Amino acid sequence: MSDSTNKTPDGKWTPRIVAFFCNWCTYTAADLAGVSRMKYASNIRVIRLMCSGRVDPQFVVDAFAKGADGVLIGGCHPNDCHYVEGNYKCLRRYQMLKRMIADMGIEPDRLRLEWISAAEGEKVRRVVNEMVETVKQLGPLNIPCKFEEWDKEMEALAGHVAHSQSAAGAACPDHAKPQTAQTAHV
Amino acid sequence: METRKNEPVRIGFYVCHCGVNIAHMVDVEAVAKYVATLPNVVVSRNYKYMCSDPGQEMIQTDIREQRLNRVVVAACSPLLHEHTFRGATEAGGLNPFYFQMVNIREHDSWVHTDRLEATRKAMALARAAIQRVPHHKPLEVKKVPINPDVLIVGAGIAGIHAAITMANAGKKVCLVEKEPSIGGHMAMFDKTFPTLDCAMCVLSPKMATVGSHPNITLWTYSEVVKVDGYVGNFKVTVRRKPRYIIEDLCTGCQECVANCVYKEPKFPDAFNLGLGKRKPVYMPFAQAIPSIAIIDPEVCLNFKRGKNPDGSYTVSDKCKKLCVVACGDRKAIDFTQKAVDKEITVGTIIMATGFKTFDPHRTPYYGYGVYPNVYTALELERVINASGPTEGHLVMRNGKEPKRVAIVHCVGSRDENTNRWCSRVCCLYSLKLAHLILEHTDAEVYNFYIDMRTPGKSMEEFYNRVAEEGMHLVRGRVADVYPDPNDTASGRLIVQAEDTLTNRILKIPVDMVVLSVGLEPRPEAEDLRRLFNLSCSSEGWFLERHPKLAPVSTFTDGIFLAGCCQGPKDIPDSVAQAGAAAAEAFSLIDKGYVEQEPNTAFVLAEECSGCKSCIPLCPYTAISFNEETKKAVINEALCKGCGTCVAACPSGSIVQNLFEDQEIFSEIDGVLAPLPQ
Structure with missing residues (x-):
């Protein structure tokens, strides 16, 4: 897509x-x-x-x-x-x-x-x-393109969250999983 | 050979040139080449005529040799050839519902002008089908028994002919006519072109046959008010309007008419278009079938004026009722008669509801309704007719014989301001009327025409024959009809037209003007269309399924068209079409069953949450709720396959065969997938 x-x-x-x-x-x-x-x-x-x-x-x-x-x-x-x-x-x-x-x-x-x-x-x-x-x-x-942009944002956000949580020492593995087009929009 | 589970999908794709119809606008080779690159496609070919025998043979051979288990053909509309290719798929040994059609003619090559864009569109549509077919399931056509009885609506010449044809072959026919007598427009004509035989002489034996045929139930003065059901099993409600005469008891002696308190006929007679008079109790016309009198409650003294809220009339009982006395022991008169609704079940329906003549009030420049000596052609038919209001003497409303007559062609035909179409019969009936005027009088006759259109067997010969009888043929459209300023007393009129062959403006004084009015759809055609679920053309004629290949079928299975309700035509064509409609109905009935598209819906019980959202949506009450299992259940026999419930089911637990969610989603994905640059 x-x-x-x-x-x-x-x-x-x-x-x-x-x-x-x-x-x-x-x-x-x-x-x-x-x-x-x-x-x-x-x-x-x-x-x-x-x-x-x-x-x-x-x-x-x-x-x-x-x-x-x-x-x-x-x-x-x-x-x-x-x-x-x-x-x-x-x-x-x-x-x-x-x-x-x-x-x-x-x-x-x-x-x-x-x-x-x-x-x-x-x-x-x-x-x-x-x-x-x-x-x-x-x-x-062009929504498919927007999905990609949003996915990138989500990945960046997830990375950011994971980073700050590992800094805090208590990460929840489920929430850290990056959301993809497959899991988010289908 | 059926596809086993987990067997890999092997698609055969075929793109049709349709001669040049598709190939001139779509690069069929590029489409075939592109499709060959798509997943699951084993064979991708293009061929000149896929619907031809070699084309279909190619599909069958490929199914066998290439072990295909899906077939996609990109050609014309599925409404035209889906059936053909399903047949070829089946003949090749596959379930016919493993086939999918792509419409790249009606929806592509015929409507677009850019070859590159049209080719890309064809690729996208083909891809949608290629992605769709892997989800197809083998389905079975449902066979539903057909009721052999037939309903025919309208008893003009088309309805009569169809009824006799069906009844002679032993089918039970219910013939419903709106008017008190059968016969339609043909019964009003004097003579018919091109043979010049008298209309009634050829029609009345057929009318009598209808009246006495053991297989025909004739319901005159009746209208269809409700139609339910589908091909093979229509439930039709017919309203029999009260004629205040008990049909079974009336012998047609007309003693009641002779003895009515009105000694003289006083009221305009509809059959003679108001040119003659009748009494409140009357016979529609001399040869009426059924030969039963009728009472007009609007003018009969025994009724109160005005209608009850339900549309019925109240008996006042203030008349001496000499008609009842005259009827005597026959006791056929019943003033308390009410409309009765009768329900019948039939398997097929033939529509033969006819036409209406154009109302020339819409062309005020011809002076119809203003000058008494302007007549419509149909009025002239009645005036000339031996059983008409003047007993066949051609006299005008003032009682005088006309010395000069103008016949104006194309009134309400071929005109941007009224109707654009050619009514097909006017030139010929105008020539016939000109001939009849010359036969009846010494008048000079002028025919004003735009083009003389006399196609058909023996028609041009007829034109040549009557044209030599000494009539004037003027090529020019009449612009105006106005009273002769030099002779206001006699009612003489001036007809003004440009003779386009000599480029002269003509102003011809005449005594009588005859307007050759065109044919129009009946005003109630729109209501009938709704009632019977038909389509109308933009002009308002009932739409045939295909203008060439299915000219008497409609888009509603089991309903056929005959006569002028489908478009203007002459008597021979109406009769031919009536025969064709009867034959189409036969081929359905004698097969014994109808095949129904297996596009019905069903509920996946394990997924149904029992929310009942679907139940009120079904217009056929096909969905019920099983209280024990708490699941919705669809009765397949009642389901018509619209898919409304499928779209509404919140848990996605209703599936429509042939239109499964996954099939549609695949199509959406297919049409939007990126194409090669």
Whole structure:
């Protein structure tokens, strides 16, 4: 996870956006955009789920943690969910996530939820382009890099603590163990 | 050959050129080369057409020779060919669910313009699948028996044809129609292009067959109000609106109509589009099926005016009720009838809900509703029809025969301000109406068209034939219709248009203007879409599963489309589509069972903490709580595989097949993994 910044071969940063699209409406709309040969930004990586209700908040947090600059969730319009009300469950989680990521220091605009029906290929094009623009304005998020910085800080701190405790003569071995990305963030 | 536990994962990866559809924007060789470097990948190939027989054969051979136990194909949308490649995987001897598809056509090559970026995206998406498949498990398709009965919604020509086709093959059909009689728009037409045979002459035998077929339950004046369940087992609630006549007792003698206290018909007749009159008790039209009268509570004297809060009408009993006297021993009239909800169970549904004609009030410059001599084409059909309000005499509202008639094409079609689409039938029916006007009168007929569109078998020949009958064909869109300032008394109108072939502005005085109105989705289509869980195109037509390869299927399994509810079409195409929809329904029914995606969820009992978070989330009440073990249990038969509970489980103890947490996390990791520079 050392090099998670998304650079094009010419070295420029370009955002990476992970999208979770429901099978019935938004994924189909993205297919329609394709069939209609609409052109939009290539920064999006779509992961198909059966329903926006399947979007576990952990998926969103994990995507950010692994280097996504933005996350887009697409579901059926209210009242149109193939599974009756999965999109409402998604909406609740989305609102919680918006607050949560803000607390984590991630701009809430990096997460977006859109209702896109199977007929709205044009909306896929528009939303993806808007999202890419928004994230470009916000710049790279690059959490994996931040993890490394924090790990270094933690190691330095742990070293410092160990040093002062050995000076005091009573070290607690557990606390002295340096925290790594594996133990801290997975 | 099944994968044994601990056997190393051996992935075969295939990237499709799709001719040039993918290869022109994605460097498929670079993708294959990159994937070959990824862990577990044994074979990485690119091929012109993966979905072709040689392409599928390649997968099967590799599974056998290279001992593959996972297959990934990067090609078009899984909604198109996932099934095909699962089949190839299975034919190669693997469980079909060891397959994963990567969409690099609809989601990549067709929507991007930078070849380098599109190639990198394809690599990222491919990597996600390569990281995902090691977690795949062998699954089994669940087979659910299918109910052989079928529901058909809408009894125009499409619904009628589908119903007869199914019923003749011995299937039980429930045909639901909103109006009091079946027949739809076709029953209103006079003659049909290109054969010029009378619409009713070809339709009424089919209507009669529907009315008497032992396998068809015909529910007219009824609407579907609720749909539950899934393919093979839909539970449908149909509301039978009260017609205040007991269907089983009415013989269709119309004595009640003859003896109504209203001696003369007084109320606008919907079937004749208000051009004719009817009584409060009436027969929808002469050849109506079922041949049963109906009472209009809005105007019948035996009802109080206004509705009760529940939408029903109160009987005032203030009328002499001569109709009841006339009905006599038949006792078919029942003023206290209420709407009845009937629940039926069917395995498949055919939607044939038809269209609505464009309302020309939306194009005020044509003067419809302002000048009495402006008609819609459908109104003219009724005027010309021998059973219409004027008994087939072509006279205007003032009783005079028109001397000059203008037919305005593309009203509410091919217009940025109203509807953009071509309604497909208007040019042809306008030519037909022009022919009929010439047949009925000595009038001069002007057809104002944008383009003359007459595709289809025998249609161009029809155009050439009627065009020689002495009508004027003017290439130009009508801009304005206004009263003749020199002749205000007669109601004569001036039609103004630019003849684009001669570059002249024409101002043609005419007696009658006929607006060739386009076809639109029905206003209730949006409600029906919700009810039946369908999708609509942006215009509002029901969306077919694939415009070419699945034109009568929908995204909801077991529901098929027939006729104009899917888009404008003529009668031959509606009938053909109805037959196709019936055949699709058959192929489901005669198989005897439906295969369900094994994407259901299950609870890992040892991990479940018994918190019950998941239970209220399930819209299908598939999750229950076992009080003895204090664990949640998912009923697999009820689970539809949305995964909402999986996302909510705080202990991660619910697993959704095909969409396991670990599979999704691997995908996330895959799409974000660094790519080679």
